Amino acid sequence: MAYELAKRTADAEQQLATRDGLPARDGALLSARLQRRYQDRITGSFAIPGREGRYAPIPDSVPPALAAALKARGIEQLYSHQAEAWDASQRGEHVAIVTPTASGKSLCYTLPVVSAAMQDKAKALYLFPTKALAQDQVAELLELNRAGDLGVKAFTFDGDTPGDARQAIRLHGDIVVSNPDMLHQAILPHHTKWAQFFENLRYIVIDEVHTYRGVFGSHVTNVLRRLKRICAFYGVQPQFILCSATIGNPQAHAEALIEAPVTAITESGAPSGPKQVLLWNPPVINPDLGLRASARSQSNRIARIAIKSGLKTLVFAQTRLMVEVLTKYLKDIFDHDPRKPPRIRAYRGGYLPTERRETERAMRAGNIDGIVSTSALELGVDIGSLDVVILNGYPGSVAATWQRFGRAGRRQQPALGVMVASSQPLDQYVVRHPDFFAEASPEHARIAPDQPLILFDHIRCAAFELPFRVGDGFGPIDPEVFLEALAETEVIHREGERWEWIADSYPANAVSLRAVADGNFVVVDRSDGRQQIIAEVDYSAAALTLYEGAIHMVQSTPYQVETLDWEGRKAYVTRTHVDYYTDSIDFTKLKVLDRFDGGVAGRGDSHHGEVHVVRRVAGYKKIRYYTHENIGYGPVNLPDQELHTTAVWWQLPQALLLRAFASKQDALDGFLGAAYALHIVATVAVMADARDLQKSVGNGDGTWIAIADQSGRGQLRGSDGEPGAVELLQEFVPTVYLYDNFPGGVGLSEPLWQRQAELVQRARELVQRCDCRAGCPACVGPVLAAQEEDETSPRALALRVLDLFDADACQHVADVVVSTRDPMELIAP
Numbered sequence: 001m002a003y004e005l006a007k008r009t010a011d012a013e014q015q016l017a018t019r020d021g022l023p024a025r026d027g028a029l030l031s032a033r034l035q036r037r038y039q040d041r042i043t044g045s046f047a048i049p050g051r052e053g054r055y056a057p058i059p060d061s062v063p064p065a066l067a068a069a070l071k072a073r074g075i076e077q078l079y080s081h082q083a084e085a086w087d088a089s090q091r092g093e094h095v096a097i098v099t100p101t102a103s104g105k106s107l108c109y110t111l112p113v114v115s116a117a118m119q120d121k122a123k124a125l126y127l128f129p130t131k132a133l134a135q136d137q138v139a140e141l142l143e144l145n146r147a148g149d150l151g152v153k154a155f156t157f158d159g160d161t162p163g164d165a166r167q168a169i170r171l172h173g174d175i176v177v178s179n180p181d182m183l184h185q186a187i188l189p190h191h192t193k194w195a196q197f198f199e200n201l202r203y204i205v206i207d208e209v210h211t212y213r214g215v216f217g218s219h220v221t222n223v224l225r226r227l228k229r230i231c232a233f234y235g236v237q238p239q240f241i242l243c244s245a246t247i248g249n250p251q252a253h254a255e256a257l258i259e260a261p262v263t264a265i266t267e268s269g270a271p272s273g274p275k276q277v278l279l280w281n282p283p284v285i286n287p288d289l290g291l292r293a294s295a296r297s298q299s300n301r302i303a304r305i306a307i308k309s310g311l312k313t314l315v316f317a318q319t320r321l322m323v324e325v326l327t328k329y330l331k332d333i334f335d336h337d338p339r340k341p342p343r344i345r346a347y348r349g350g351y352l353p354t355e356r357r358e359t360e361r362a363m364r365a366g367n368i369d370g371i372v373s374t375s376a377l378e379l380g381v382d383i384g385s386l387d388v389v390i391l392n393g394y395p396g397s398v399a400a401t402w403q404r405f406g407r408a409g410r411r412q413q414p415a416l417g418v419m420v421a422s423s424q425p426l427d428q429y430v431v432r433h434p435d436f437f438a439e440a441s442p443e444h445a446r447i448a449p450d451q452p453l454i455l456f457d458h459i460r461c462a463a464f465e466l467p468f469r470v471g472d473g474f475g476p477i478d479p480e481v482f483l484e485a486l487a488e489t490e491v492i493h494r495e496g497e498r499w500e501w502i503a504d505s506y507p508a509n510a511v512s513l514r515a516v517a518d519g520n521f522v523v524v525d526r527s528d529g530r531q532q533i534i535a536e537v538d539y540s541a542a543a544l545t546l547y548e549g550a551i552h553m554v555q556s557t558p559y560q561v562e563t564l565d566w567e568g569r570k571a572y573v574t575r576t577h578v579d580y581y582t583d584s585i586d587f588t589k590l591k592v593l594d595r596f597d598g599g600v601a602g603r604g605d606s607h608h609g610e611v612h613v614v615r616r617v618a619g620y621k622k623i624r625y626y627t628h629e630n631i632g633y634g635p636v637n638l639p640d641q642e643l644h645t646t647a648v649w650w651q652l653p654q655a656l657l658l659r660a661f662a663s664k665q666d667a668l669d670g671f672l673g674a675a676y677a678l679h680i681v682a683t684v685a686v687m688a689d690a691r692d693l694q695k696s697v698g699n700g701d702g703t704w705i706a707i708a709d710q711s712g713r714g715q716l717r718g719s720d721g722e723p724g725a726v727e728l729l730q731e732f733v734p735t736v737y738l739y740d741n742f743p744g745g746v747g748l749s750e751p752l753w754q755r756q757a758e759l760v761q762r763a764r765e766l767v768q769r770c771d772c773r774a775g776c777p778a779c780v781g782p783v784l785a786a787q788e789e790d791e792t793s794p795r796a797l798a799l800r801v802l803d804l805f806d807a808d809a810c811q812h813v814a815d816v817v818v819s820t821r822d823p824m825e826l827i828a829p
Helices: 002-017 027-037 064-072 080-090 105-120 131-148 163-172 180-199 214-233 250-258 295-308 320-334 353-365 398-405 425-432 434-439 452-465 480-488 539-545 654-660 664-685 749-754 756-769 794-805 823-827
Strands: 042-048 095-098 123-127 154-156 175-178 201-206 239-244 263-265 275-280 284-286 313-317 344-347 370-373 388-392 415-420 492-495 498-501 521-525 532-537 551-554 557-565 570-575 580-601 604-624 630-635 641-651 693-699 704-708 714-718 734-740
Touching: 027 042, 027 275, 027 295, 027 415, 042 425, 042 434, 064 105, 064 131, 080 095, 080 105, 080 239, 080 263, 095 105, 095 250, 105 123, 105 131, 105 175, 105 201, 105 239, 123 180, 131 154, 131 175, 131 353, 163 180, 175 180, 180 201, 180 214, 180 452, 214 250, 214 452, 239 250, 250 263, 275 425, 295 313, 295 320, 295 388, 295 415, 313 320, 320 344, 320 370, 344 353, 388 398, 398 415, 425 434, 425 664, 425 756, 452 480, 452 498, 480 492, 480 498, 532 539, 539 580, 539 604, 551 580, 580 630, 580 641, 580 693, 580 756, 604 734, 604 749, 604 794, 641 749, 641 756, 654 664, 654 794, 664 693, 664 734, 664 749, 664 756, 664 794, 734 749, 749 756, 756 794
Parallel strands: 095 239, 095 263, 123 175, 123 201, 154 175, 201 239, 275 415, 313 370, 313 388, 344 370, 388 415, 521 570
Antiparallel strands: 042 275, 492 498, 521 532, 551 557, 557 570, 580 604, 604 630, 604 641, 641 734, 693 704, 693 734, 704 714
């Protein structure tokens, strides 16, 4: 039966791929066929017209040998934005080029860098966020060098660089291509070995600057402060050339990263082919629970049709595991004959460098038909001509979505992009709001480099690299107070007008560019009588995953945590054989410390301010595999995790709550669902990772926190962690909080406050437009949905709360009295 079904599916796909007896030939024709066959799954379709190119001659000031090399590579003229970048660089300005994918941004910095290396023996440092980009750029430079015998030496310097090659790179490299992590840990702390390079450093190129946002971007800005400090020590002031995919604030973000004025070039002169974009929502398979077919099955189906149509196809998956699963499915169809060269390849981090390079070459040569990748291929690696890009899940931002779609149509042919939604709330929001997706401008990238913990880490690293003098700045910051704190810990010492490093430690090794809190935990296996480190866990996740009794999985092998040394940052585990996994039971309490702003929100109010957050892991559940039944509980005794951060929050007056809801329990359930929906739309609005921005529901005075049980009903936890009854509360002021999940914050709550009315409207639309009957994980959270929608379903209660916060909608519910009882009865215990 299964074989017959699979055969019929394959036959139908082949007929669709070759409708009318002809292959699809291009993405536009395939798009039309998909829309005819799967119209019920396509929620949005957008046609993006192609554009003609705008050109300029190669400037006369370009060295003749370099101009000849360009012509030998088939470049007879420049795009207009490339010529603008050349002019700005020759005027000595810092430049930011922000144009679409495949618009030739690399030539914008290659021309001035190679020209300076040829004429003045000037050096350049390239910083890329991934190794693949660095390798691709070096390959391009070497080909250009060979085409004109330019004599410019370019090398990569990253974690894959052999030790015996590093000295030669430091001494002889004209262009050193690296990444922020290597600059932070391997170059700046050893700058004396790079003295010859720094003395001649003319250009610093930073590509894909849109990836430097949030915590990572805040760290990178401080690394650049340290870099400029060392450059000044060697008597140079290099120019910055920055490149980015499209974001909402390109010039402001570039200037924030390098803390200097920037000339932004945002109009592309490169031609592009037409593109068709489809938003695809898998079909519903369980209407009562709102369950849909998997995004994996739909992505696999579309990819098979595209490849059978003769179109070069790239599939983006969200995880390494999903890359492997989709690759296997496609190989089973297209690579079942081992005598033929493979048509399908996977590309992700974790592969050996030689394997990644070989895959990149095969892609550029056009020897493979289908590629499955993580975000590693989202950026500007040249992978040749593609016709179709399929996103297995929403990447998390509008900017990243268009960046991935931009990988197709690089050679001006018609292209197709398909975003297949998963069951995740963000995916469902985007696919159900095609108008939002079509009209939304790319998100703003935000950083907070003066966040105290991040700043303290980098001032410590900077003090190791060069002594501070009294009066020295660190960017716009006066580091005096941080230096005094370091002196108290006896790692530096003030000697006259200088702060000297006196400790034996090497601070850069202890600072991760992708986290605020340091001190990651290591997982130590002592099953066989010897101790072996098998994994590492972020500090922020340790309390949730490494408590004593937890089952910690490594490559699907279960280990049980026997002992957790919190101070020593070690978890000791042994291999075990169990039929369950563990899930922590935690809750978060917030208390408002200071209000920065406040205002009206419908019939309620909203605020922006500073909060104190306490996160407690109270216990854990044992959950059996496959059946997912609870088979036991265990206690957890760990220190509370506390942080001061910033938040935005919404409240309703108690009298209005008691008029609008039949009981306090209904109001609490409504607030939990509203918080879930607000969290979804907020992560979309500020380009945030869901882990960076957290939600909570609690009482306005911080005396209790609300959590949802398995049915989605609200439960209370008091300050002692014990469960409480909502009806016994005297002061009933449920509050929705969205807070920045880093000490001190990294700038997420302020833009949320500025857009609080928009967030409420979008959250209301999300719940209102959901296809479920009573609530589901795509709108109000995981609930055991009722069979029929009624006034007390989780969805209806959440919508009522959001209506009261929405100025446009609250007039319809302002006078609703759900309960016929005297409101005073609800106040009494």
